Structures are given as structure tokens and as C-alpha cells.
Amino acid sequence: MLTVDNLSAGYGPVPALDDVSLTAGHGEITAVLGANGAGKTTLLRTISGLVRARSGTVSLDGRPLTGVSTEDLPALGLAHVPEGRGVLAELTVEENLRLGALGSRRKTTAADLRRIYDLFPVLAERGTGLAHVLSGGERQMLVIGRALLSRPKVLLLDEPSLGLAPKVVVQIFELLRGLVRDDGLTVVLVEQNARSALSIADHGVVLNLGKVVVRDDAATLAADDGLRHAYLGF
Ligand code: ATP
Numbered sequence: 201m202l203t204v205d206n207l208s209a210g211y212g213p214v215p216a217l218d219d220v221s222l223t224a225g226h227g228e229i230t231a232v233l234g235a236n237g238a239g240k241t242t243l244l245r246t247i248s249g250l251v252r253a254r255s256g257t258v259s260l261d262g263r264p265l266t267g268v269s270t271e272d273l274p275a276l277g278l279a280h281v282p283e284g285r286g287v288l289a290e291l292t293v294e295e296n297l298r299l300g301a302l303g304s305r306r307k308t309t310a311a312d313l314r315r316i317y318d319l320f321p322v323l324a325e326r327g328t329g330l331a332h333v334l335s336g337g338e339r340q341m342l343v344i345g346r347a348l349l350s351r352p353k354v355l356l357l358d359e360p361s362l363g364l365a366p367k368v369v370v371q372i373f374e375l376l377r378g379l380v381r382d383d384g385l386t387v388v389l390v391e392q393n394a395r396s397a398l399s400i401a402d403h404g405v406v407l408n409l410g411k412v413v414v415r416d417d418a419a420t421l422a423a424d425d426g427l428r429h430a431y432l433g434f
């Protein structure tokens with residue numbers, strides 16, 4: 201279980217995250233929602249140490265992550281897929297995938313790759329081709345697959361649906377649901393697309409101006425008309 205307690209962070213004088221707490225359970229998807237600038241990306245970046253916490257703590261299964269250097273986090277079970285789908289365009293799909301295991305200091309085995317190719321058959325088809333020919337959806341699959349190669353307990357996913365066709369979003373979200381169900385993965389999903397995110401999440405946390413406005417189970421949040429109109433945009 202990932203536990204975030206009273207986390208605050210910012211950029212220079214700009215406070216971006218103010219006293220945020222959440223727990224993301226084993227085998228659950230927790231959606232982090234809110235408008236542009238609400239602090240969603242900063243929350244993920246602070247959990248993974250890319251932004252320094254001003255106060256508060258983060259722990260994974262009771263083990264403190266605060267103060268652990270970012271490059272040591274994969275070995276402790278935390279993987280972060282930032283927004284933007286960054287891949288090394290001049291490497292092949294498989295070479296990009298193999299990079300995922302580096303952070304966890306594990307060797308990538310043929311079985312590891314097969315598991316990713318079973319999850320994303322399109323990556324198997326494209327394995328020896330250069331990553332720059334991939335579509336947006338395929339790139340998103342590649343960056344998720346790459347993160348899974350470190351065998352994380354917790355996957356932090358930032359805006360995976362951005363700019364993708366609705367059909368592709370459904371495909372990726374169904375896959376996440378399967379990973380959570382079958383492998384007990386814990387997912388913290390940051391999304392502007394609140395409707396889709398709540399349709400697959402177990403729980404949700406809504407941020408506004410860096411603070412938690414409400415947290416509840418996903419179905420309750422999705423059924424709250426006032427909340428949807430005020431903060432979720434659907
Ligand atoms: P978006 O969906 O637009 O990415 P968000 O909810 O993820 O929004 P953040 O990107 O975390 O929000 O931004 C939270 C606040 O921090 C905003 O006021 C933003 O302008 C500010 N901010 C984010 N990144 C930086 C930065 N590198 N330097 C200064 N301020 C920043």
C-alpha cells in the first residue's frame with residue numbers, strides 16, 4: 201500500500217501541493233483528478249522525489265520513501281510513467297522496453313519480455329522496428345510496458361489518455377484494470393479525463409489549488425453532480 205501523509209511541495213514561492221494525504225491500496229486504482237494546475241502532476245513528482253517535499257511523508261508497505269533518491273525507487277517497487285510518453289525514438293521498441301528493467305537492477309529475461317508482449321501484442325509486432333514510427337497509443341503502451349519491466353508494486357501514471365482516440369483510451373484502461381486484478385498492482389492514475397478515470401478506478405481524490413477537496417469511492421464521486429460540474433468537467 202502506498203501512503204501519502206500531509207505532503208506539501210512547491211516551486212520557489214509557488215505552493216503547488218498543500219497538506220495532501222491519500223492511500224492507494226494493493227490491487228486498486230486510485231484516480232487523482234482536478235482541473236489544470238490543481239497539483240496532480242506535482243503530487244506524482246513529489247511521491248517519486250523529482251520535486252522535493254517541503255513537509256509530509258510517503259511510504260510503500262510501511263517503508264519510508266521520502267528522502268530515497270529517485271533512481272533507487274524502482275528497486276523498492278515504485279514506477280513512474282510521466283506525461284508526454286517519452287521514448288528513445290532511434291532505439292527499437294524492444295530496446296526501449298529493456299531500459300525499463302535498468303532502474304530496478306534486474307536483468308530482463310525472455311519471459312519478462314513475453315509477458316509484456318502478451319499484454320500488448322502490438323508491441324510484439326513492432327518489436328524490432330524503431331520507436332519513432334509508433335502511434336500515440338502505441339507509445340503509451342510502450343512506456344507502460346517499460347515501467348512494468350521493473351516489476352513495480354506501485355505504478356504512478358500521469359495523463360495516459362491525453363490526446364488519444366477514445367477507443368485507444370478504453371483499450372489502455374481495460375488493460376490497467378486487468379493488471380490490477382490479476383497481478384495486484386497498485387495504480388495511482390492522474391487524469392483530466394475524469395469520466396473515464398472514474399469508470400475504472402476504485403477510489404478517487406479530487407485536488408483543487410493543491411489541496412484535497414474530496415476523496416471517496418469512484419462510483420460515489422461519479423454520481424455527485426455538484427462535484428462533477430465544479431471540479432471534474434463532465
Ligand atoms: P496539468 O493537468 O495542467 O498538468 P496539474 O493538476 O498536474 O495540472 P501541476 O502541473 O502539478 O498541476 O501544477 C500545480 C501548480 O504548480 C500550478 O500552479 C503550476 O502552474 C505550478 N507549476 C507546475 N510546474 C511548475 C514549475 N516547473 N515551475 C513553477 N511552477 C510550476
